[in-house]
Amino acid sequence: DAGITQSPRYKITETGRQVTLMCHQTWSHSYMFWYRQDLGHGLRLIYYSAAADITDKGEVPDGYVVSRSKTENFPLTLESATRSQTSVYFCASSLAGAYNEQFFGPGTRLTVL
Amino acid sequence: KNQVEQSPQSLIILEGKNCTLQCNYTVSPFSNLRWYKQDTGRGPVSLTIMTFSENTKSNGRYTATLDADTKQSSLHITASQLSDSASYICVVSPFSGSARQLTFGSGTQLTVLP
Numbered sequence: 001d002a003g004i005t006q007s008p009r010y011k012i013t014e015t016g017r018q019v020t021l022m023c024h025q026t027w028s029h030s031y032m033f034w035y036r037q038d039l040g041h042g043l044r045l046i047y048y049s050a051a052a053d054i055t056d057k058g059e060v061p062d063g064y065v066v067s068r069s070k071t072e073n074f075p076l077t078l079e080s081a082t083r084s085q086t087s088v089y090f091c092a093s094s095l096a097g098a099y100n101e102q103f104f105g106p107g108t109r110l111t112v113l
Numbered sequence: 114k115n116q117v118e119q120s121p122q123s124l125i126i127l128e129g130k131n132c133t134l135q136c137n138y139t140v141s142p143f144s145n146l147r148w149y150k151q152d153t154g155r156g157p158v159s160l161t162i163m164t165f166s167e168n169t170k171s172n173g174r175y176t177a178t179l180d181a182d183t184k185q186s187s188l189h190i191t192a193s194q195l196s197d198s199a200s201y202i203c204v205v206s207p208f209s210g211s212a213r214q215l216t217f218g219s220g221t222q223l224t225v226l227p
Contacts, residue, residue, distance in 0.1 A: 031212065042202065042219035043157075048212045050176025058213055089147050098206040098215045099144055 002026050006091050006105040014113050019078045021108050023091030030092045032074040033102065034058075034066065036087040041091065049074055050097065081112045115140040118217035123223045130193055134221045136186040136203035144210065148177055148188050149202040151220070157202055158186070184201050190223075198225045 004025040010038060013019050020024040023032065034046040042069030047066040055066050065077045078085055088109050117138045126132050133165045138146070145164045149157035161177040163186070165205045174197075175181045190197055200220040207214040 011202075014187070040219065044219040045213065045215065050212075056213065060161065092156070097212045100211050101147070101159045101162065102157075104158070106156055 004091060004093055004105040006108050008090075008108060009024055009106065011110045012108050012113065013081050015082060016027075017081050019081050019110065021076045021089055021091075021110070023033060023074045023076070025072055025074075025091075025093040025103075027093060027103070028071055029093035029095055029103070030071075031097055031100075032068065033092040033094075034064070034074070034076045035090045035092065036060065036085075037090060037107075038087050046076065046089075071091075081110075082095045083112050086110060115152045115204050115205070115207070115214060117203055117205055119218035121221060122219070123222040123224070124128075124195055126194055128193060128225050128227050132193060132223065134188045134190075134201050134223070136177040136188070138184050138186070138203070138205045138216065138218075139206040140214075140216050141184070141202040141209055142208040144205070144208045146179060146186050147204045148175070148186075149204060151202060153199070153219050160201075174180040180224055181200060189221075193225045195225050195227060198223060 007022045033048045035043040044060050049068040050057045088107050090107045091105040094102045095099040118137045147162045148160045151157040163179045174191045179186045198214045203218040205216045
């Protein structure tokens with residue numbers, strides 16, 4: 001029972017490069033979320049998805065792109081990475097929307113040089 | 114703008130002692146309030162959930178309280194253990210159910226010393 005996994009766990013890249021962070025869940029949860037966590041800001045929602053092919057912006061979507069062609073996968077792409085995108089990124093899933101418990105992945109620590 | 118403020122930002126206690134973490138929120142109306150525990154290097158895990166009509170909810174040594182009138186919640190940890198060292202995050206869900214309006218606090222970093 002893998003639950004929710006993220007890859008890679010650590011990534012170092014350079015400014016201007018494209019980076020894709022992967023998220024996979026085995027529960028068939030409808031909702032999936034991407035957050036970034038920075039010191040002093042807590043968790044901030046980047047994008048979320050209510051179902052396959054349905055995505056919506058969160059609080060801080062600029063510079064990020066998401067897709068969800070399959071229920072179990074929700075990749076996050078930084079099209080042209082910037083130093084301000086250095087952060088820890090968490091993927092989460094839940095049965096439904098804001099009412100339900102979210103199950104978080106282990107996180108990806110991204111450093112943009 | 115909806116806000117969730119947690120205090121203190123950090124707390125150091127000795128093993129075996131009790132402690133209380135605070136969460137004040139402005140989200141209104143709200144559906145439920147959760148406390149998550151986040152161990153270093155890991156994702157948050159839900160500890161308790163309280164709806165607007167509940168006052169107290171326990172989960173082992175963790176007891177959450179909610180005062181919807183004053184928009185305050187607290188998480189009380191009894192007989193702390195070294196494994197309680199973590200960040201504790203308060204999250205408020207809006208009545209609308211909108212995922213975009215979920216509001217997270219910045220967390221309280223708890224360190225339990227032997």
